[in-house]
Amino acid sequence: MPDSPVNLDEYEPLARARLPVEVADFIAGGAEDERTLRRNRQAFDRWALRPRVLTGVTAPRLHTNVLGQPVAMPVLLAPAGEHALSHPEGEAATARAAAAAGSLLIASTASSLPLEAIAAAATGPLWFQLYCFSDRELTASLVTRAKTAGYRAIVLTVDAPVLGRREREIRSGYAVRRRLHRGNFPDGRQGSFDASLTWDVVPWLRELSGLPVVLKGIMCGEDAALAVEHGAAAVIVSNHGGRQLDGAPAALEVLPEVVAAVQGRAEVYLDGGVRRGTDVLTALALGARVVCIGRPYLWALAVDGQQGVGRLLGLLRDEIATALTLCGRAGVDTVDRSLLSAGGQGPAISRERGAADR
Numbered sequence: 001m002p003d004s005p006v007n008l009d010e011y012e013p014l015a016r017a018r019l020p021v022e023v024a025d026f027i028a029g030g031a032e033d034e035r036t037l038r039r040n041r042q043a044f045d046r047w048a049l050r051p052r053v054l055t056g057v058t059a060p061r062l063h064t065n066v067l068g069q070p071v072a073m074p075v076l077l078a079p080a081g082e083h084a085l086s087h088p089e090g091e092a093a094t095a096r097a098a099a100a101a102g103s104l105l106i107a108s109t110a111s112s113l114p115l116e117a118i119a120a121a122a123t124g125p126l127w128f129q130l131y132c133f134s135d136r137e138l139t140a141s142l143v144t145r146a147k148t149a150g151y152r153a154i155v156l157t158v159d160a161p162v163l164g165r166r167e168r169e170i171r172s173g174y175a176v177r178r179r180l181h182r183g184n185f186p187d188g189r190q191g192s193f194d195a196s197l198t199w200d201v202v203p204w205l206r207e208l209s210g211l212p213v214v215l216k217g218i219m220c221g222e223d224a225a226l227a228v229e230h231g232a233a234a235v236i237v238s239n240h241g242g243r244q245l246d247g248a249p250a251a252l253e254v255l256p257e258v259v260a261a262v263q264g265r266a267e268v269y270l271d272g273g274v275r276r277g278t279d280v281l282t283a284l285a286l287g288a289r290v291v292c293i294g295r296p297y298l299w300a301l302a303v304d305g306q307q308g309v310g311r312l313l314g315l316l317r318d319e320i321a322t323a324l325t326l327c328g329r330a331g332v333d334t335v336d337r338s339l340l341s342a343g344g345q346g347p348a349i350s351r352e353r354g355a356a357d358r
Contacts, residue, residue, distance in 0.1 A: 030246065037241070049341070147209050274291045
């Protein structure tokens with residue numbers, strides 16, 4: 001394609017040129033003053049990698065696995081609603097691109113396409129992101145549908161008992177929300193989020209689905225420990241891409257705390273602000289098994305559909321391989337805290353990185 005981006009950030013301006021303003025702001029926006037949105041990006045600037053020389057590394061290993069599922073690199077596609085706002089093929093295009101790259105898509109409850117249609121289009125594994133509704137029967141039906149369609153894990157979002165105040169949407173008059181497709185609710189039956197949810201939901205979902213349950217939205221050690229105690233197979237350290245509680249810390253800032261609390265009893269993933277292969281290595285060095293990206297692939301989807309998402313994942317894969325080689329690491333399985341500069345966090349680097357996060 002002409003003017004092909006050479007890094008993930010370059011997709012956003014190209015996508016904005018193609019999308020209505022309110023759709024672009026819907027994708028990019030965070031809560032209130034968007035402090036947490038910016039902080040997710042800035043947190044990576046506080047860490048430095050340690051280059052090593054004369055190591056003989058030539059073709060580092062990028063593959064790993066999540067919940068026993070092999071993936072070609074330590075990057076998953078985070079759940080994000082309404083892919084058809086970016087491209088007419090919606091989640092079908094995203095799922096195909098993820099599979100071609102050896103990654104996997106976590107399909108959202110708020111997808112444009114029905115979860116069954118996404119599964120039919122996919123040529124690789126899928127996980128299903130779940131919102132729990134006050135109508136528990138409706139929630140159970142989504143879980144049952146996901147299992148029947150072949151999804152391999154249930155990813156429960158736990159940080160949205162209510163929606164954060166997303167002021168870009170308020171200013172647009174919620175223009176996008178009036179156009180949502182809501183593919184999983186063809187009869188219009190969609191309840192409100194269950195704000196009364198407690199930890200008992202985790203064993204309920206495990207029993208109902210027979211699948212591993214992943215909790216997305218863990219931001220402190222106490223909740224990480226409780227997640228493990230209630231049977232979560234993995235947790236995603238996430239502040240919902242800065243779209244919920246403004247003023248919360250960056251996901252990367254609390255990652256070490258969560259890893260310490262889990263004590264190896266569950267897998268730990270991270271989303272929030274990842275834009276470079278060096279960001280991926282920083283997160284892995286602090287204890288994440290993989291990272292998840294969200295906004296970047298929606299921009300790429302808007303630019304060039306399935307091919308755009310595939311190219312974006314290829315760019316990130318190449319950056320990870322380059323960074324591993326320059327750090328003298330033979331594979332992602334060799335990344336640990338010693339990859340980071342001694343002394344831990346340094347001063348933040350003051351630079352404008354744009355308004356995008358997960």
